[in-house]
Amino acid sequence: MxxxxxxxxxxxxxxxxxxxxxxxxxxxxxxxxxxxxxxxxxxxxxxxxxxxxxxxxxxxxxxxxxxxxxxxxxxxxxxxxxxxxxxxxxxxxxxxxxxxxxxxxxxxxxxxxxxxxxxxxxxxxxxxxxxxxxxxxxxxxxxxxxxxxxxxxxxxxxxxxxxxxxxxxxxxxxxxxxxxxxxxxxxxxxxxxxxxxxxxxxxxxxxxxxxxxxxxxxxxxxxxxxxxxxxxxxxxxxxxxxxxxxxxRLPTMLARTAEIRATYEAELGGLPGVTFNPIDDRGTPNHWLTIVVLGDDARCRPEQLIAALDAADAEARPAWKPMHRQPVFAAHRMFGGAVADDAFARGVCLPSGSSLTESEQDRVIAAARGALA
Ligand SMILES: Cc1ncc(COP(=O)(O)O)c(C=O)c1O
Missing domain, CATH: 3.40.640.10 (Type I PLP-dependent aspartate aminotransferase-like (Major domain))
Known part of the structure; x- marks a missing residue:
């Protein structure tokens, strides 16, 4: 595997x-x-x-x-x-x-x-x-x-x-x-x-x-x-x-990443406390990564979801850690910060590459459901 x-x-x-x-x-x-x-x-x-x-x-x-x-x-x-x-x-x-x-x-x-x-x-x-x-x-x-x-x-x-x-x-x-x-x-x-x-x-x-x-x-x-x-x-x-x-091959790859996002939404979107990285409908994203966002009522924490996927030999990562939380930029000015902090605390990037096969995505979804359902 x-x-x-x-x-x-x-x-x-x-x-x-x-x-x-x-x-x-x-x-x-x-x-x-x-x-x-x-x-x-x-x-x-x-x-x-x-x-x-x-x-x-x-x-x-x-x-x-x-x-x-x-x-x-x-x-x-x-x-x-x-x-x-x-x-x-x-x-x-x-x-x-x-x-x-x-x-x-x-x-x-x-x-x-x-x-x-x-x-x-x-x-x-x-x-x-x-x-x-x-x-x-x-x-x-x-x-x-x-x-x-x-x-x-x-x-x-x-x-x-x-x-x-x-x-x-x-x-x-x-x-x-x-x-x-x-x-x-x-x-x-x-x-x-x-x-x-x-x-x-x-x-x-x-x-x-x-x-x-x-x-x-x-x-x-x-x-x-x-x-x-x-x-x-x-x-x-x-x-x-x-x-x-x-x-x-870009058009084909873009079609596939959109499909991957839609499948995650269909398979995981109904679970308690599960939403996804927000999309503004004025744009058409390339869906480079689909990110699952875990609310307070989700059945597990982000690190538990990452561990569950790792056990199924699938990579998952936290969303970007904001720059104002990075030691190297800690002294810099910051305007606001709650949105980035919250996205970092709750977001987990799921495997989303355009070469992801249906059976691979099934494996990711099964592991995610095991932790979140
Ligand atoms: C938002 C953003 N800016 C800049 C870069 C830097 O690109 P590169 O890795 O090609 O230097 C990346 C990715 O690596 C990125 O995600």
Missing amino acids: ARIHLSPPDMSETERDLLLGAFDANWVAPVGPDLTAFEQEFAAAAGIQHAVALSSGTAGLHLALLVKGVQPGDVVILPSFTFAATANAVAYVGAEAWFVDSEPHSWNLDPSLVDEALAAAAAAGRRVGAVITVDLYGQCADHAPIRASAARHGVPVIEDAAEAVGASWEGAGAGSLGDVGVFSFNGNKLMTTGGGGMAVSADPEVAARIRHLSTQAREPVLHYEHTEIGFNYRLSNILAAIGRGQVR
């Missing part, structure tokens, strides 16, 4: 053929035709004009902050309820992360608290370098009011769409909702290249700046000429070949 993971890579002959094609042509590295094609095909699928393939989503966030002019000593406003990479990127540029709570009906950044944080920064005479939104667990944040507040203060919005490939909000694709969008193709994401990321923007200059900085800021001359500090953040051609296959 093989262990069931949360969201393992979902690979097929398509990815394998493209990977071997790149290998056989010796386009292992560095840049090559698959890299260019991956960027174009990804941008077309996501409905975004410009895309730059990078070594990780974290690299994308770092470059997005630099390109949008975030300076050491600036404040950057972002949700507490996210993965540490969002906040780490803020530290890389020497800015100070101010955390904001989520909305209960979506678990995404609360626009009214963003407004409050922007006003507090203005009152304190602090420059705000950027607001980073996060499309948590594959559901887009409510960007319109956040963008409006940020625009009033002249602040750019960076969309951390690391978890949200293929999601949309009122018809607009994830990644297109801020001034710059960033995706992750980490091994645990819905779409993966083993490791990788993509920065996207409607602004050609932003994309060109990110591309330049990601390739050691090398000037386009014959010899090696540099006028600023660059980074080695470009994706390799061989990994881009895998990404091209994943883009082709």
